[in-house]
Amino acid sequence: MSFIGTLALLLVITLVVSQLFGRWGIPDVIGQILVGVICGPALLGWFQQTAMIEQFQEIGVIILMFIAGLESDLSLLKKYLKPALAVALGGMILPIVIMGGASYLFGIDPFEAFFIGVIFSATSVSISVAVLREFKKLDSKEGATILGAAVADDIAGVMMLSIMISMMNSRGEHVPNSGHGSLPLWLTLLLQAGFFVVSYFLIRWLAPKLMKISEQMLPVASSSIMAMIVCLGMATAAEAVSLSGAVGSFFAGIAIANTHKKETINRSFVPIGYAMFIPIFFVNVGLSMRLDHFWDSIVLIVVMTFLAIITKLFGSGAGARMLGFDFNSSYVVGSGMIARGEMALITAQIGYGAHLISETYYSDIITVIVLATLLAPFVLKHALKKITPAA
Template structure:
């Protein structure tokens, strides 16, 4: 039997050691990603013992990049970005610029060329999607306004990084790297325009044809009832589109897979596609991180400790201070600024993809890849500690600094109704908590009937838009009594909670009852147990989503069936 089986040994060693170290990392409350990277270091050529096939690992990592970017595209939400665009777009652009300038500065101080410095700075400027989402989710703030700002900020960073990945190959010669086929023409501007036109053609094809063809194909496969065929169709679409985009339009695998995910998100099968492809995406994502770890040279920690410290300082201090200052300038509370800055104080998968591309193009030296890796390992490992330190640090700073106390308590112009608000919104009105999918429909129905209402919404930009349309709205969490007081709950006829805020709904109801004992309260829940508890407590009229859906469907069935039944008799 032929025992020269490098693919199997690479997979066995990669998965096995990644499982062990990922498990240990999770037990230590560190993201499992750190364990995967360490697994790559152990089986890489820079450490003694077993060495996996680097070339094979590189190809497997390309598949990992495709599926990783496909997953990012599947979860990419332009709607989430637009909800916080006024702070996320300028914030991300300024923060990425500052981090890039800092990285470029230290790189040139070390004697690197300006092109290598630029790529190095860009690698340090983009945070990890995986780490940020898991950190916010673990702390229960992913769906909060602070979480939405951090995610929107990250979406802008992702889009900017995708653009950089597209432009790097044609600019390789100018940046001091290898002259590629894309960068071989004499006029660099012509090359850039050609590249952007190719990207635009690919995006147009995906948005026009892809949005129709992919959902239709998924529907045809779904009709067979075969789960494995559906999973195969999702994975085949991701890899085939990524490969086709690279061959036909000369764009990266990453961009092709990203847009494949974005287009598939438009399909009604997007959630099923995400669920069915998740195990394979996770498996190859692990291989991607393992293969990145194989490129790391641990000797850099001993040979160039000051360089490593400078990288970590840029990632965890420079980026954090920039994000903190930007959020404060936009008049958000100190607590919001600290959560956003902690969320972005790390780097991950996009940094590895960009650094790997920079090395392959001859722009970034191998040392740069090792420094990016070192910075990622240390910043990801320390990121949970940053989150844990937010609340104690905030209390200490507020206790010691008068300026910090003013920042935390300063008046948000959208946190109170303007003095010019019409009297009809201040007495006998409905206070509508939440302006999401349910809240918007309720508001539209109230507008049609001319019933006055005041919206209490955490999203400041939504409040700003409502006020621009002449609507009464206040920004803030309605679980805070001050928000309901600003909405004139004491004089309101009804409180309608249209957001499924399990934790805050009781506090909202209690505040409303204390200030207005006669007020009618209408609540929305997503849990049958919670709806029973709220009804038992007499909190108000409770609407449970699945229950109301069943009532509506039952009514439709009975009204259709009743005449036929009567005719039969």
């Protein structure tokens, strides 16, 4: 089947499944991930991950995070910066210590066990964003804290990954085509600091000027085109300094939200993203799952999945609780940090290429990432119901 045909069929299936899940009160992102699990290599084998699907899902997460930035309240993000950092710190320390320790108890090499802890310190807020949007809580104090913590999480995770790859390189094992380790660590960190300086200038001055320029241009939807240029440009800049493109697009969204064209751009991007690219991103999470050795490693998978949920829930939730959030709000924040998604998958993939994790455990860890990501929206939805008044 051609890629166009595959794309059309995937969209038909996700549309039907999302409709059914919506009627049952289940977040539609769960249905989209399950489409990938059931129709992909894990079960039926109808669809495979291809280069084109990978490209579409990458655009999907970039647009999703751009929309998240666009719908974020900048004053709230500033207001809840301190709890966001506490949430990020708690949500990183607990997985590294507990999941790394559990891996060691399963007989995994100490260095490899520590890297597994690093993998699960990552957070993919993309799935949480979809659920928060559904409950209209993206611009709440909980939503702002989750978004801020996820950005801090991503930066710290990339730094740790860079350090571990540098350590591996010092052992004489060069990392091919990873985009990491080719520059000294101090230079990588300096470039990342430069990226955040550029982001500040974009939010404060450049984005408003660019949107004013777009209004004077003749092409149809010139403002939306300019916003897309900013979105993709910032994603590219983030990737160039070894950050996730999702971080760049998130800051691009915040920058555009700081202009008078915010509502216009939001009305343009939501249909673009949710009509094609964002569903393919969630389907691709399911397509990455493999069950070849599932039963051989069932104890490891079950224990690690449980720990993946608990460590983020309690680690991040405790960070929020210590900074003054009540129990229910802390529960929302903790559950919003559970999903690992593309950030953990990317970290695991880079680590695998860098020989930080062996082939023996790589597929098991991917399965745990997908299972934790699959369960995360259920936990978050349960938490949100506690702070959302019944209609």
